[in-house]
Amino acid sequence: MTSRARTDLSRYRADFPALTMKQDDRPLVFFDNPGGTQVSLAVAEAMQRYLLTANANVHGPFLTSRRTDVVLEEAHAAMADLLNASGPDEIVFGQNMTSLTFAFARSLGREMGAGDEIVVTTLDHDANIAPWLALQERGVVVRCADIDPADCTLDYANLHGLINERTKLVAVGLASNAVGTINDVRQVVRMAREVGALVYVDAVQAVPHFPVDVQALGCDFLACSAYKFFGPHQGIVWGKREHLERLTAYKVRPASNELPSKWETGTQSHEGQAGTLAAVNYLASVGRDHMEHYQDELKLLDGRRAELRAAMLAIRDYEQTLSRHFLAGMQTVPELTLYGIADPQRVAERVPTFAVTVPTWTPQQLSAALAERGFATWAGHYYALALVERLGRLEGGGMLRIGCAHYNTAAELDDLFAALQEIVTINPS
Numbered sequence: 198m199t200s201r202a203r204t205d206l207s208r209y210r211a212d213f214p215a216l217t218m219k220q221d222d223r224p225l226v227f228f229d230n231p232g233g234t235q236v237s238l239a240v241a242e243a244m245q246r247y248l249l250t251a252n253a254n255v256h257g258p259f260l261t262s263r264r265t266d267v268v269l270e271e272a273h274a275a276m277a278d279l280l281n282a283s284g285p286d287e288i289v290f291g292q293n294m295t296s297l298t299f300a301f302a303r304s305l306g307r308e309m310g311a312g313d314e315i316v317v318t319t320l321d322h323d324a325n326i327a328p329w330l331a332l333q334e335r336g337v338v339v340r341c342a343d344i345d346p347a348d349c350t351l352d353y354a355n356l357h358g359l360i361n362e363r364t365k366l367v368a369v370g371l372a373s374n375a376v377g378t379i380n381d382v383r384q385v386v387r388m389a390r391e392v393g394a395l396v397y398v399d400a401v402q403a404v405p406h407f408p409v410d411v412q413a414l415g416c417d418f419l420a421c422s423a424y425k426f427f428g429p430h431q432g433i434v435w436g437k438r439e440h441l442e443r444l445t446a447y448k449v450r451p452a453s454n455e456l457p458s459k460w461e462t463g464t465q466s467h468e469g470q471a472g473t474l475a476a477v478n479y480l481a482s483v484g485r486d487h488m489e490h491y492q493d494e495l496k497l498l499d500g501r502r503a504e505l506r507a508a509m510l511a512i513r514d515y516e517q518t519l520s521r522h523f524l525a526g527m528q529t530v531p532e533l534t535l536y537g538i539a540d541p542q543r544v545a546e547r548v549p550t551f552a553v554t555v556p557t558w559t560p561q562q563l564s565a566a567l568a569e570r571g572f573a574t575w576a577g578h579y580y581a582l583a584l585v586e587r588l589g590r591l592e593g594g595g596m597l598r599i600g601c602a603h604y605n606t607a608a609e610l611d612d613l614f615a616a617l618q619e620i621v622t623i624n625p626s
């Protein structure tokens with residue numbers, strides 16, 4: 198085993214007060230991470246500090262307003278570092294990924310007309326499908342790329358076949374919120390560029406798990422959500438400056454035309470940005486402990502960008518050990534069916550998010566039985582509607598989703614599989 202594979206991140210559990218919670222004297226175990234992660238203490242403290250010492254509207258001459266301006270500037274800079282953006286003005290904060298994506302789709306739609314086409318994928322969360330479907334009212338045609346149902350990977354040949362001279366935009370996820378597949382977005386960008394189409398990436402389920410670099414991906418927009426990466430409920434979109442400048446934003450007339458204010462409609466959640474800044478700085482602190490392991494991969498980066506990359510590489514490597522552990526655990530409960538990449542040799546192609554079913558139990562019954570035993574999981578389609586429909590699981594209540602974050606441990610997975618072994622021997626009531 199390499200030193201990287203041994204990377205143990207359990208020491209960071211101490212940063213997350215929620216991980217000490219108990220239910221009936223048993224520790225609560227959080228496998229609901231794709232639905233939302235726990236926050237580090239620093240995040241909660243930063244939000245409290247903002248509200249108690251800096252709470253004001255922006256651009257005033259007085260102390261709290263000046264403090265607010267500083268927090269918001271720092272939050273934009275932190276997100277620019279996390280995503281490797283060209284600058285903080287390419288970072289747009291908003292209510293959540295879904296609302297921001299509807300806003301960008303509406304603005305991008307102004308450049309499209311009847312007969313223009315958009316390609317979405319079956320693997321995506323509906324937040325990267327419905328906003329594009331809404332442009333059908335302008336006569337835009339939306340086509341949906343298929344998956345290989347055997348392992349829930351994108352069918353790239355099918356996707357390529359849907360792209361043509363009329364394609365104006367491809368909307369694709371970086372990692373699936375349901376089955377964990379990581380998509381080859383660079384390949385999708387190459388396909389889109391053949392016809393000059395833009396690429397809008399949903400990275401909500403990628404940012405908590407591995408380095409996300411908008412320059413390396415080569416995309417045009419990339420959306421994520423801080424509550425999925427240990428921060429508060431807060432949406433973020435990175436957009437290439439040329440697009441953010443060119444496109445018309447739906448905004449009130451007195452609001453600034455400067456970037457990024459033009460896109461940040463209304464009064465923002467300042468405390469949310471304070472918390473997001475703290476979440477990014479938490480990740481940077483993880484990275485500082487791992488810089489020496491990843492020297493080769495940190496070339497050309499310095500300061501917080503290097504720290505964040507080291508953090509996300511360490512998290513990726515540690516989570517791959519969790520994925521392998523999960524896939525080995527599957528063998529101990531033969532009643533379980535896994536949807537998605539099951540080969541332990543292929544854990545680099547997935548994030549540690551697993552969708553499973555058991556023949557005699559509905560996913561909802563399973564999730565409830567696990568909840569009684571202190572495990573937080575989700576059942577249903579989790580808005581990955583097209584995928585769950587494609588897998589023929591909509592009628593049966595979807596799947597049970599078990600999603601790890603870097604604060605989960607192999608011991609927690611052992612406890613989960615022990616609980617599942619016990620549950621499947623019972624007849625559901």
Ligand SMILES: Cc1ncc(COP(=O)(O)O)c(C=O)c1O
Pocket residue numbers: 231232293294295296322324325370372373374399401402421422431432
């Ligand atoms: C892949 C993916 N995209 C988009 C969203 C929506 O994000 P938000 O809740 O910030 O609107 C989610 C939320 O679960 C998600 O998992």
